[in-house]
Amino acid sequence: MSDRSTTTNARPGGTGPLAGRSVARIGYGAMQLERHHDDPAVGVAVLRRALELGVDHIDTAQFYGNGFVNDLIRQAIPADSDVFIASKVGAAPDPDGPFPMRPAQQPAELRTAVEDNLRALGRDSIALVNLRRLEIGPGLAAHGDQIVDVDDQLAEMIALRDEGKIGAIGISAVTVDTIRRALPAGIACVQNPYSLLDRRFENALELCAAEQVSWVPYFPLGSAFPGIPKVTEAPEVIAASKAAGVSPAQIGLAWLLGHADNTLLIPGTGDIAHLETNLAVGGIELDAATTAALDAVGAATTTVPIAPPSWPGDADVTTGRS
Template sequence: MASPHSSAASARSGGSGLLAGRTVSRIGYGAMQLSRLRADRDAGVAILRRAVELGVDHIDTANFYGDGFVNGLIRQAIRPEDGVTVVSKVGATANPGGPRPLRLAQRPEELRAEVEANLAGLGIDQLAVNLRRADAGPGLRPDGDQVVDLDDQLAVMTALRDEGKIGAIGLSSVSLDVLRRALPVGPVCVQNAYSLVARDDEEMLELCLAEGIAWVPYFPLGGAVPGLPKVTDEPAVIAAAQAAGCTPAQIGLAWILRHAPHTLLIPGTADAGHLQVNVDAGAVELDDKTLADLDAISTRGRRGQDRT
């Protein structure tokens, strides 16, 4: 679902970066929240079309978002000529009626089944896929038969790549040790929880930079789950937003872009106004003093909270 001739190429917010061998805008779109729009499918399609109009050419999704509903929206809304790179993830599956919206699906056969489900739901033959582990960050922890060795998982992921079903392999919710062990397969991106106030993975970020791996943080503003600190509550962030004439959220996103040149953002929303604000964060400039004030904010990252 990607074309080398993106209509948005001239309007990349925040500049451009590399993902799976493609040049993309540094501000993409995380589609998870579109699952809220199950009762208004047209609104979901409209959000995706608006994202393309704003220059978004990188969408993050998963078959377990809305039990296939979100992938169906993407299939309906995104056209080959849009030049959008779609990245999905496996390692979990939808859990309708369960205590959480998903459950882990870490076994090799489950990873293969989820890749197939993503391809069918998106109506494509190949896509980039993140292996969502459960080693780090907010989220479920594996037990029983869900405790699976990384080598067994990478074996099926590389087999699927050899078969042409996976175009590129990424990692999500991983520890530094897992990333190091996975380097031989050539991961193209890492998705971990990371924000101005939760910088636990700074060493991993630096390793990604050294290895040419895109850093794609989720929860870039914190606060997405109970107990996670919020970037927008920080006095220094609020002060910077007032001085720049923008929102605290835009300051938080702009800081991440400035902090690491290989970062690609995937802020999510189901609201067109918020989508515009997120994309506009790419134009926010931080002077040296403001950047120093933000850098001085202490990190209070906490691991182990629930997430999807």
């Protein structure tokens, strides 16, 4: 599904399909731009540098900084740009609550979230919107009336697509059974936690590859959440990084690109130097011996539970984004 022969600064990581478009396999997750609330110009500069380096796939959400991140994207990327903007719904900002967001799973809430994204981004349509279900952990958990059947949610997403407000539908934080149920809706991508050391959704990745659905993992290097291993701390990853003369994080991201052709990465950062390091992963090719060693350690260390915990944090917080 990809063409790594096109790896240049213009298309970091080569190209892969996403919702009928060809995008760079290394995009940019915008969540970490929240940190620049006191100096928005810095966030705009990070976005513009990403575009200069060939990034053409930006992942965002209205609940990132209660619309602040979307406002930065509006400032940095003209509405008529061909940059692929993907957002997500299923949670809503909650700046006065104990955590910065709350579940928002009801169909009417999904529609409201799409409208909020459109206004903040200054666009008439969003190329792709991911339905963030709350089926797996860690992260927000659904309770009470926030436990909604996926078919009801997809019906609303399809209506929004038919109205032209979104171009394509993705799903996030879901089990493989939900992916199967969602396939008839014409989903374009799946966002689930996945890394070299967290391969509990290998069957979901394989299903997506077979159905030509893009796989866009979060937690690509692990997480600070308890129980999720950090890729950069694995001895085998550290050894591979020393042998190759690159960072452990770059090894972890390069493994993801090489493991499955339908994988698209969206590593995030609020720092230009770190951005450049992430995008340089597109030029790293792991040899067969290194790949085999990493495959073996990853297969042996996946023990993360699938069920969500009660801690209502943000499932997009990741040590792969700084």
